Amino acid sequence: xxxxxxxxxxxxxxxxxxxxxxxxxxxxxxxxxxxxxxxxxxxxxxxxxxxxxxxxxxxxxxxxxxxxxxxxxxxxxxxxxxxxxxxxxxxxxxxxxxxxxxxxxxxxxxxxxxxxxxxxxxxxxxxxxxxxxxxxxxxxxxxxxxxxxxxxxxxxxxxxxxxxxxxxxxxxxxxxxxxxxxxxxxxxxxxxxxxxxxxxxxxxxxxxxxxxxxxxxxxxxxxxxxxxxxxxxxxxxxxxxxxxx
Amino acid sequence: xxxxxxxxxxxxxxxxxxxxxxxxxxxxxxxxxxxxxxxxxxxxxxxxxxxxxxxxxxxxxxxxxxxxxxxxxxxxxxxxxxxxxxxxxxxxxxxxxxxxxxxxxxxxxxxxxxxxxxxxxxxxxxxxxxxxxxxxxxxxxxxxxxxxxxxxxxxxxxxxxxxxxxxxxxxxxxxxxxxxxxxxxxxxxxxxxxxxxxxxxxxxxxxxxxxxxxxxxxxxxxxxxxxxxxxxxxxxxxxxxxxxxxxxxxxxxxxxxxxxxxxxxxxxxxxxxxxxxxxxxxxxxxxxxxxxxxxxxxxxxxxxxxxxxxxxxxxxxxxxxxxxxxxxxxxxxxxxxxxxxxxxxxxxxxxxxxxxxxxxxxxxxxxxxxxxxxxxxxxxxxxxxxxxxxxxxxxxxxxxxxxxxxxxxxxxxxxxxxxxxxxxxxxxxxxxxxxxxxxxx
Numbered sequence: 290x291x292x293x294x295x296x297x298x299x300x301x302x303x304x305x306x307x308x309x310x311x312x313x314x315x316x317x318x319x320x321x322x323x324x325x326x327x328x329x330x331x332x333x334x335x336x337x338x339x340x341x342x343x344x345x346x347x348x349x350x351x352x353x354x355x356x357x358x359x360x361x362x363x364x365x366x367x368x369x370x371x372x373x374x375x376x377x378x379x380x381x382x383x384x385x386x387x388x389x390x391x392x393x394x395x396x397x398x399x400x401x402x403x404x405x406x407x408x409x410x411x412x413x414x415x416x417x418x419x420x421x422x423x424x425x426x427x428x429x430x431x432x433x434x435x436x437x438x439x440x441x442x443x444x445x446x447x448x449x450x451x452x453x454x455x456x457x458x459x460x461x462x463x464x465x466x467x468x469x470x471x472x473x474x475x476x477x478x479x480x481x482x483x484x485x486x487x488x489x490x491x492x493x494x495x496x497x498x499x500x501x502x503x504x505x506x507x508x509x510x511x512x513x514x515x516x517x518x519x520x521x522x523x524x525x526x527x528x529x530x531x532x533x534x
Numbered sequence: 535x536x537x538x539x540x541x542x543x544x545x546x547x548x549x550x551x552x553x554x555x556x557x558x559x560x561x562x563x564x565x566x567x568x569x570x571x572x573x574x575x576x577x578x579x580x581x582x583x584x585x586x587x588x589x590x591x592x593x594x595x596x597x598x599x600x601x602x603x604x605x606x607x608x609x610x611x612x613x614x615x616x617x618x619x620x621x622x623x624x625x626x627x628x629x630x631x632x633x634x635x636x637x638x639x640x641x642x643x644x645x646x647x648x649x650x651x652x653x654x655x656x657x658x659x660x661x662x663x664x665x666x667x668x669x670x671x672x673x674x675x676x677x678x679x680x681x682x683x684x685x686x687x688x689x690x691x692x693x694x695x696x697x698x699x700x701x702x703x704x705x706x707x708x709x710x711x712x713x714x715x716x717x718x719x720x721x722x723x724x725x726x727x728x729x730x731x732x733x734x735x736x737x738x739x740x741x742x743x744x745x746x747x748x749x750x751x752x753x754x755x756x757x758x759x760x761x762x763x764x765x766x767x768x769x770x771x772x773x774x775x776x777x778x779x780x781x782x783x784x785x786x787x788x789x790x791x792x793x794x795x796x797x798x799x800x801x802x803x804x805x806x807x808x809x810x811x812x813x814x815x816x817x818x819x820x821x822x823x824x825x826x827x828x829x830x831x832x833x834x835x836x837x838x839x840x841x842x843x844x845x846x847x848x849x850x851x852x853x854x855x856x857x858x859x860x861x862x863x864x865x866x867x868x869x870x871x872x873x874x875x876x877x878x879x880x881x882x883x884x885x886x887x888x889x890x891x892x893x894x895x896x897x898x899x900x901x902x903x904x905x906x907x908x909x910x911x912x913x914x915x916x917x918x919x920x921x922x923x924x925x926x927x928x929x930x931x932x933x934x935x936x937x938x939x940x941x942x943x944x945x946x947x948x949x950x951x952x953x954x955x956x957x958x959x960x961x962x963x964x965x966x967x968x969x970x971x972x973x974x975x
Contacts, residue, residue, distance in 0.1 A: 300744070303732045304668070304676055306892025312923040332737075332744065350678040356742045416675040420886055435887040437675060479889025483919060513922055517915035524912050525886060 290500060291324040295341040298349070298357050299329045302384055305437065307347030309480030310381065313514075314343070317493055320510035332360045338371045343496060348382020348478050351394060351412060351439060358387055358400055365403050372405060377471040377496050381481050383440050385467055385474035386410040395439065406467060408445040415439075421455030421477060422530055423465055430487040431530045433521060434477035442476075449475060454529055471495070484521075486514035536574025539567050540631050547626060557615040561622030572655030574633040575625050579659070580606075580812050581640045584804075585649050585684065586664030586697075588855055590616070592801045593664060594643035596826055600805055603822035604814050606638040616645045621652050646680050647673075653687040660811065661688065662695040662804050666702040667734050667753055668893060669852045672885040677702060677734050685709075695807055697800060698770040699755040701735040701745065707768070708739070717807040718770035719782075719799050721757065725749035729756075731857065732893050740764040751796055752861075753854040772807040774799045787820045795858060802826075833862075838973035841944065841952055845965075848955040850876050853893040859955055864898045869950030872899060874917055875910030876957030877937060888916050896924040905949035908932045910940050911960055941967040 296311055311327060318325045330336055338344070349357065361368075372378060386392050389408040392400045402410075416439055423432040431453060441459035449466030450457075457465040458476070467474035473492070475481065482489040490509055497504050522530060547560035564571050582597060584590045598610040609628040611620050621642050628637050644652055646666070663684070666677050674680050681702055688694065690712040697703045698718035707714045729750040736745055738760035745765070750756035759766035774782040779794040784806055791798040802823050809819035834845040846859040863872060879886055899907060899921065907930055909917040914933040922928050934943040937960055944952060956964060968975055 300733070300736050305671060305887075305889035306732070307889075308732065309889075309892035309920075309923065312892075316923060332742075350676050352678055352739075353737070356737055359742075416679065418672055418675065418885065435672070435885075435889060437671060437887070439675075479887070480892050483892070483923065484888065513915065513918050513928060517919045520912075520915045521886075 290497070290504070291326060292318055292342045292496065292500075293326045293328065293340055295328045295330055295336065295338070295344045297344060297346040298331050300331050301353040301357055302347045302349035302382075304348045304350065305382060305479040307381060307479060310345060310347070310379070310482040313480065313482040313489055314345075314493070317489060317509050317511065321493070321497075321507045323497065332356065336364060336367075338364065338367045338376075341376070342500065343377040343379065344371070346378075346380045346384040346387075348384055354383065354386065354392070355400060358392075358402060361387060361403065362401070368403060369405055372470060372472050375470050375499065377492075378473070379492070380467070380472070380474040382476060382478040383438050385442075385476065386440050388467070388472075388474065389442070392440075405472075406445065406447060406469065408442050408467075410440050410442050412439040413441060417441075417456045417460060419455050422453040422526060423450035423455070423475075423477075424453055425450050425466075425468075427468070428487050428491050430485070430518075431522075432475075432477065432481075432485050432488060433518065433526070434481055434484055435479060436476050437478050438476055440476070449473065454526075483514060484518065486511045486518055489514075535568055536571055536633055537631050539564050539571050539574070540626065540629060540633070542567065543626055547623070557612055558617065558619040558623050560626050561619030564622055564626055565619060571622065572625070575629055575656075576634045577656070578635050578638055578640050580638065581642075581656075581658040582660045582662065582808060583642045583644050583649070583652070583658040584662045584664065585644045585646050586662075586703075587646065587667045587669045587852065589664040589797060589801045589804075590643045593662060593804050594641050596801060596805045596823065597641045597808060599826055600809055600814070600819060600822040601639040601641070603825070604818050607636070608639045608641060609635065609637040610641040611643055616643045617648045618651045621656070646684065650683045650687045653689075657689060657691055659693055660695055660808060661692045662808065663697065663703050663706060664800060664804060665697055665700045665753075665755065665854075667854045668732075668890075669854070670880065670882070671851065671890065672880065672887040673883060681705065693811070695804065695811070697755070697804070698768050699751060699757070699800075701754060701758050701765075701767075704765070704768065705735075705739050708765075715772075715807055715811055716768045716770040717772040717800070717803045718767070718774070719751060719796070719803070720773050720775045721749050722751065722776045722796075724796075725751060725756070729753075731853065731895055738762070738765045752858065772803055772810065774803045787816055789820060790824050792826065795862070797858065834975065836968055836973050836975045838968060838971055839945075841948060843952040843954060845961060846953060846955050848874070848876070848957050848961075850879055850957050851890045853890060853895075856894045856955075857898075860895060860898045863904075863953045863955070864901055866951070866953070867903065869903055869905050871906040871908065871944070871948040871950060871952050872904055873908045873910060873940070873944060873952060873954040873956065875934075875937070875940075875960050876913060877911050877959040877963075878957070879913070881959065888913070891916065891920045896920055896926075900924050900926045904930070906930055906932060906947055908934055908940070908943055908947060910934045910956065911937055937963045938967075940964055941971070
């Protein structure tokens, strides 16, 4: 089996070490004997979404977001179809802004977005930065990570997380993230898959099983990643969440 | 009111100085007493501010040295007091009671995020911006935030002195109606065509076309141009050309570097440019910059029994400096052990973001000469994972969660020479242990 990953706008949306997610995906897919192709895609490339099993897109500056959305709007229908057909898409950081109705920037200028979802995003003139712990319905283990954004999201109908600690969709919000079919979106920045190995395992299993429901899994190579996850929780969040070790 | 403020604050400053304390305290007190105190000062004809992600301390220090050599009286804030109050303290220290600053040259190193506060009150004649790249993102958000703040603070009466090789710095000249002077480094033997690191500015800020890079020096620095001609590296007014690994020339002037790290070229060339702009004699500039190199050590070394160690700068959250230390380690040919670690991620704040680990090129430690890597501190496991994802064999990696046991671990496990890249909090612990055991540092 070959898994083809499209890494969208790798040169514009790469603000917080997000290439770590690509490294993690590649490492684990190879650990279970699956070949991986990473396609680095950017403005001006002709993107055939049907070719890919997983699309990844990450955070960028507000200026780069604008460059990207201009290009991405060309694929509005393709992307809608891609997501509706249960294909996999992972969006981290403020890249989830791009899939809503529009972004209003700090000068109140509106930029039309992909309209895959009903939410709207406002970019504040203050940065919201904090550690985050979220719980989801898809795995038992809490998600750990970090948020660093100007964006606040309103009218999201497909939340992925309950906020245990952190900013969430906006300061003091209870919910965060976008989960719709196999679209996984979150404001968590950076190496989300590295820091949350149980989610990485979940995501890869689900992805592989959609391609081959009878796939016999070898074990993942996640000993160190799980240790890091558990150490972090034990060191810093013991009082907030149970690591379930 | 300014006079009264100075009457109150100056004795406090003298007292603190006698006690050997607090460089920014007088500034804090003065600012609390009188928000307009900045306007009271009559600045000298040459007032220089220096900012940037890296190099600002070196440049400010070298400028001070250069102008002193030229016979000027110079006022300068010391490293660590580069915020508003620190800048104010220097002014107070050098002011007569009538507000006249009694030095000929004032050199202020400014933290990038404090430029906007300082420039509200004080406009320098010259403003050097050495570079801007991703740095302390849990504090800064991102580099565009820093860029916009600085850009909005620059007024047309300020003469900008800019690093031509950094596209983000180049952006400052786009809307600036005042004077711009550029300095830079010509292509070298070590220049590379591509750069695998995550770069900060790769698209034209005007037409949004992807920039062409003719070559890179390191990080985002190099020769860039927009395919439509909207934005490009400006041909520097003062361009350094490498002669060999440790010296370069600008025009006919030959300048020696304290060591072979390329960032020295930028720092020295920035000083050279300032010297020329302010009318110093070429020979004087060159002699003073060359006499600097006698005092700067590239690295700190230590010896303990059979351990030969090197302590290298490890700035968490600043990939461009971290990468330079990693590149230095890689360049050393012998078998070695690398010690990495930090107790806290930042000395400034207690936010635990680990994203920056993936903006650093740990892949360069994936080398046969690196025999062991010891990861120290509470984040040791996170470092292990980062190294693992750099395809480094996990059998080479050792964890040491308790920093107090770091020296024992090094003694027991090290192979070859030892290179320590520890954040200052963890390096302090190691140094203390080394001193205790009678090591030569």
